[in-house]
Amino acid sequence: MMLIDCPYCGERAQAEFTYERTLDSIVSLDMxxxxxLARLFSRANPRGEDRELWRHTFGCRQWLVLRxxxxxxxxxxxxxxxxxxxx
Amino acid sequence: MKRYSAMALLRAGLTGQRGWERAWRDPEPxxxxxxxxxxxxGHGLSTAYYxxxxxxxxxxxxxxxxxxxxxxxxxxxxxxxxxxxxxxxxDLFDFALGLWEGMSDALNYNVMFSPRGALFLGxxxxxxxxxxxxxxxxxxxxxxxxxxxxxxxxxxxxxLDMSPDARFPIHGGLIQRRGGTARHDAVAWGYARAADAQGxxxxxxxxxxxxxxxxxxxxxxxxxxxxxxxxRVGICVAGNSGPVAAMAGxxxxxxxxxxxxxxxxxxxxxxDTVVMSQSLHCYISQSDKGGIVLGGDPDQFPSYAQxxxxxxxxxxxxxxxxxxxxxxxxxxxxxxxxxxxxxxxxSPIISALPVDGLYLNGxxxxxxxxxxxxxxxxxxxxxxxxxxxxxxxPFSFDRFATGATIDxxxxxxxxxxR
Numbered sequence: 139m140m141l142i143d144c145p146y147c148g149e150r151a152q153a154e155f156t157y158e159r160t161l162d163s164i165v166s167l168d169m170x171x172x173x174x175l176a177r178l179f180s181r182a183n184p185r186g187e188d189r190e191l192w193r194h195t196f197g198c199r200q201w202l203v204l205r206x207x208x209x210x211x212x213x214x215x216x217x218x219x220x221x222x223x224x225x
Numbered sequence: 226m227k228r229y230s231a232m233a234l235l236r237a238g239l240t241g242q243r244g245w246e247r248a249w250r251d252p253e254p255x256x257x258x259x260x261x262x263x264x265x266x267g268h269g270l271s272t273a274y275y276x277x278x279x280x281x282x283x284x285x286x287x288x289x290x291x292x293x294x295x296x297x298x299x300x301x302x303x304x305x306x307x308x309x310x311x312x313x314x315x316d317l318f319d320f321a322l323g324l325w326e327g328m329s330d331a332l333n334y335n336v337m338f339s340p341r342g343a344l345f346l347g348x349x350x351x352x353x354x355x356x357x358x359x360x361x362x363x364x365x366x367x368x369x370x371x372x373x374x375x376x377x378x379x380x381x382x383x384x385l386d387m388s389p390d391a392r393f394p395i396h397g398g399l400i401q402r403r404g405g406t407a408r409h410d411a412v413a414w415g416y417a418r419a420a421d422a423q424g425x426x427x428x429x430x431x432x433x434x435x436x437x438x439x440x441x442x443x444x445x446x447x448x449x450x451x452x453x454x455x456x457r458v459g460i461c462v463a464g465n466s467g468p469v470a471a472m473a474g475x476x477x478x479x480x481x482x483x484x485x486x487x488x489x490x491x492x493x494x495x496x497d498t499v500v501m502s503q504s505l506h507c508y509i510s511q512s513d514k515g516g517i518v519l520g521g522d523p524d525q526f527p528s529y530a531q532x533x534x535x536x537x538x539x540x541x542x543x544x545x546x547x548x549x550x551x552x553x554x555x556x557x558x559x560x561x562x563x564x565x566x567x568x569x570x571x572s573p574i575i576s577a578l579p580v581d582g583l584y585l586n587g588x589x590x591x592x593x594x595x596x597x598x599x600x601x602x603x604x605x606x607x608x609x610x611x612x613x614x615x616x617x618x619p620f621s622f623d624r625f626a627t628g629a630t631i632d633x634x635x636x637x638x639x640x641x642x643r
Contacts, residue, residue, distance in 0.1 A: 184471070
């Protein structure tokens with residue numbers, strides 16, 4: 139079980155959160171189809187750190203960006219998701 | 226290779242069990258092979274075995290980072306069945322099931338395949354409609370499927386809670402009587418021994434650290450035991466498909482997740498079939514040693530930890546106890562996890578990759594064990610001939626771009642869930 143430090147609520151159990159997708163697989167409606175395919179269906183899937191979109195679904199329901207290590211589960215950063223920020 | 230037999234066992238028993246030879250050699254890597262298979266799990270070893278046995282390709286090495294039987298082959302719930310709804314899936318898995326039926330003889334190794342029946346429970350009218358539809362699809366493809374009334378289910382598994390106020394009421398079931406279980410690590414050992422006897426080099430403690438490329442083509446692999454050249458390289462590493470493909474600069478429609486299973490203390494026979502509920506995602510069977518083997522959901526976020534969340538175990542245990550209340554008295558003795566390669570439509574990929582000389586067998590999600598012989602058969606065909614086996618042709622790498630996904634869950638492809 140991980141503790142996730144929600145910027146809005148403080149440390150909460152991982153069970154309150156749901157994983158959505160990697161940050162680089164978010165698509166928008168105006169993207170060319172090749173880019174949408176590349177973003178949706180090819181993942182770096184690293185055995186290390188990646189940036190991921192999570193949601194505090196059973197808490198404040200806010201979208202969050204986690205920088206998390208996929209082997210150790212160490213969470214380096216939890217930030218509010220700001221859709222307009224460049225990746 | 227000395228053949229195993231009842232006579233050999235009897236003779237060894239009378240002479241103090243001396244004289245057994247090692248099951249497979251421990252060869253040093255050669256400088257070059259026609260085919261290198263990365264990954265010494267069941268799929269990689271069966272691939273190597275069929276490459277030699279069926280296609281006559283004997284210059285084959287299987288490179289295993291750890292030891293044979295130490296990966297997902299030894300971490301699953303050992304269930305073997307072919308009753309998938311989608312035709313490409315049930316055709317492939319049923320071809321595998323045919324090979325399971327003759328595996329112990331073919332490999333001269335007792336894999337303890339036990340066709341004790343694989344039963345799906347239905348908990349509602351909707352479940353029963355879905356199971357009937359699945360059964361019809363299977364029978365149209367010539368695969369055995371039998372829809373069962375609640376009474377018939379109760380006679381088969383008397384310990385199920387059949388009461389109308391049960392937490393998960395049982396409205397019937399769908400059974401595949403040819404399905405069952407097998408001794409999972411014996412499958413890896415059996416294929417390793419049989420492949421070795423065909424001249425395949427099974428090389429353990431040999432981690433692939435990079436790919437050797439020349440002119441846009443893979444010509445070998447860098448390993449912890451030196452550089453090894455190869456005509457063709459097949460990736461067959463389950464949960465580590467992503468990191469290995471990344472060595473060729475490729476990204477895959479796969480994410481790694483953790484899946485757990487656990488086993489209770491051994492008891493006398495109480496469940497002599499495989500009981501599954503896909504509505505609950507709960508899997509119950511009893512091993513030959515007597516332990517009740519239970520499986521449940523993956524963690525549902527990317528992970529290479531090989532260590533899962535306790536809440537997944539709690540949920541699987543709660544569901545199993547609701548279905549079979551007698552299980553509540555048993556103590557859990559062990560739990561473990563494996564890293565599964567979750568593809569975005571839930572189906573595997575057996576395909577050439579966009580780099581010459583490089584192939585992928587992966588994306589089996591949490592259902593690869595039952596496919597072991599069929600997966601190896603088709604992958605061997607691809608690695609030997611460069612062409613997809615007809616059964617594996619639908620499982621191409623580019624199907625996400627073309628839209629020809631194989632969507633067993635019937636909910637569209639799900640990149641957001643992986």
